[in-house]
Structures are given as C-alpha cells and as structure tokens.
Amino acid sequence: MISTSSSSSSFSSSSFSLSYVHMYKIMDKKPCNSSSSHDPEVRKGPWTMEEDLILINYIANHGEGVWNSLAKASGLKRTGKSCRLRWLNYLRPDVRRGNITTEEQLLIFELHAKWGNRWSKIAKHLPGRTDNEIKNFWRTRIQKHMKQAENSQQQGNNSNISETNDHHHHQASSSTSLVSNMALQIETYSAPSYQENLESFPTQFPTITDQSSSCTNHNINSNHNYWNIEDFWPMQLLNGD
DNA sequence: AAAAGCTTCAACCGCTACGCG
DNA sequence: CCGCGTAGCGGTTGAAGCTTT
Known part of the structure; x- marks a missing residue:
C-alpha cells in the first residue's frame, strides 16, 4: 500500500x-x-x-x-x-474544494438514486471530491431541500415543479425527470449563495494560478x-x- | 448590540471487510 | 478456521460561523 x-x-x-x-x-x-x-x-x-x-x-x-x-x-x-x-x-x-457544480449535483443525484448512501462509490465518479464532502452536501443541502419539497407537495403546491421542468425541456423517464427536477431546484436554490461565498473569498492570498493545465481532473469547475x-x-x- | 437559532463541515466513532500468518 | 492489524465506509457530533430576531 x-x-x-x-x-x-x-x-x-x-x-x-x-x-x-x-x-x-x-x-x-x-x-x-x-x-x-x-x-x-x-x-x-x-x-x-x-x-x-x-x-x-x-x-x-x-x-x-x-x-x-x-x-x-x-x-x-x-x-x-x-x-x-x-x-x-x-x-x-x-x-x-469549493462549490459543487450543477453537473456534479446532477451526477450525485443520479448516482444516489442508483446506489443510495454509497458515498465513497459515488465519490469515485466525482474526481477530487471526497465521500465526506458528498455526504455532507447531501445531508445539509439535499435532504433539507427534499423536506421542503415534501412539505410543499403536501400542501398541494407541486404544479410549478412540472412547469419548471417543461420550461427547461428536461423530459426523460419518470425517474430521471425527478432527478432533473431536484437538480434544477437545487441549482436555483443554492447557486447564488455559493457564488457569493466564492467571490468573497480572500483576495490577499498568494498568487492564484490557473491549474487547468497541471491538474487534469480539476477542469470541471471553472469557478x-x-x-x-x-x-x-x-x-x-x-x-x- | 446581543442573544438565540440555524447551518455547515471537519473530525470522530463504531463497525465491517479484507489480507495475512 | 481463528486472531490480529489495517483500510475503508457510513452515521453522527459539535464547534464555529452565519442569520434572524
């Protein structure tokens, strides 16, 4: 080893x-x-x-x-x-580290739908992400969001979800469309705050370099x-x- | 301004799987 | 098989930061 x-x-x-x-x-x-x-x-x-x-x-x-x-x-x-x-x-x-991209979110959804809480297995498909990070992401962001969605569904207020879905042309099998729905919700829900956090990152740190050439598996997220x-x-x- | 409540996530814990003698 | 050591997994905790009141 x-x-x-x-x-x-x-x-x-x-x-x-x-x-x-x-x-x-x-x-x-x-x-x-x-x-x-x-x-x-x-x-x-x-x-x-x-x-x-x-x-x-x-x-x-x-x-x-x-x-x-x-x-x-x-x-x-x-x-x-x-x-x-x-x-x-x-x-x-x-x-x-840093914000999980929409693509990654989607992937997490799909893989979680497939495998459940197999965080380390899921993490293997997200280069550079750790099982712990994905687990935390799921627990803090997705589960919370799912609860909210559940609540709003209970109130018979789920029509706007399908509207959103139609608007974005995410038409697939029922299971994938559920995943897409969730991802879209997450995207609209979390992106602004993440972005703010990222942009408020300290600027006094040493020379920031573009690693896209040297870190082959870091090229997903341009943020x-x-x-x-x-x-x-x-x-x-x-x-x- | 400050207290209370909420959120995030690094780190811990308990457990299982695996390999080796 | 059994016992032991190691690696790895998933659930949980709690401190710190953030937001709301």
Missing part, C-alpha cells in the same frame, strides 16, 4: 485549493485540548497547520499508507485513522482558483527530512 514514489512526485506538482489556506484563517484558534481521557498522548480535534505540515512532509518523503506506523513514525500524536482521514479528505493534492503549494509553503519545508 506504500506508494512512495508516486505520491511524492504527484505531491511536488500539487496544488492546493483556496479554502485550504482559508481554513487556517478561519481556524486561527487553539486546537481543542484534544487528548482522550484514557490516552493523553493521542490528540484529537481540529488539525493545526504544524500537524498538517508534518503529515504532508512525511508523506512527501515516505509515501502514504500503513497509517498507524505512519502516525508513529512521523511523530504526530494522532491515530493512524485520523492521519488517513486528514490526508484523504483534506491534504491530498488532488482534493477539489475554482488553485495555486501551487510553492506559492504558499517554500519547497524546502517539504524536503527537509
């Missing part, structure tokens, strides 16, 4: 999303005390930038995998599980701004092992 060379090389040409740095702005806080009651050596709670750097650095030099040993060897006072989660959901260079890690952390930090 150790993939030293591949992960190292992919890492060095990596990019990080805006929100990665934004996170530290938001989370400019002390990590919550974070030790479990039975094992004072194990830290819990939000990761600090220092911990992230240690993990990134370690993986850049040794590759990922065998997380328990990695956790020990890197000197992090975290469980292997925690390291794995942090890496896969957040630090991995190809993690794509996204990425920059190379070199813009943020000097490379010597990563090679200092």
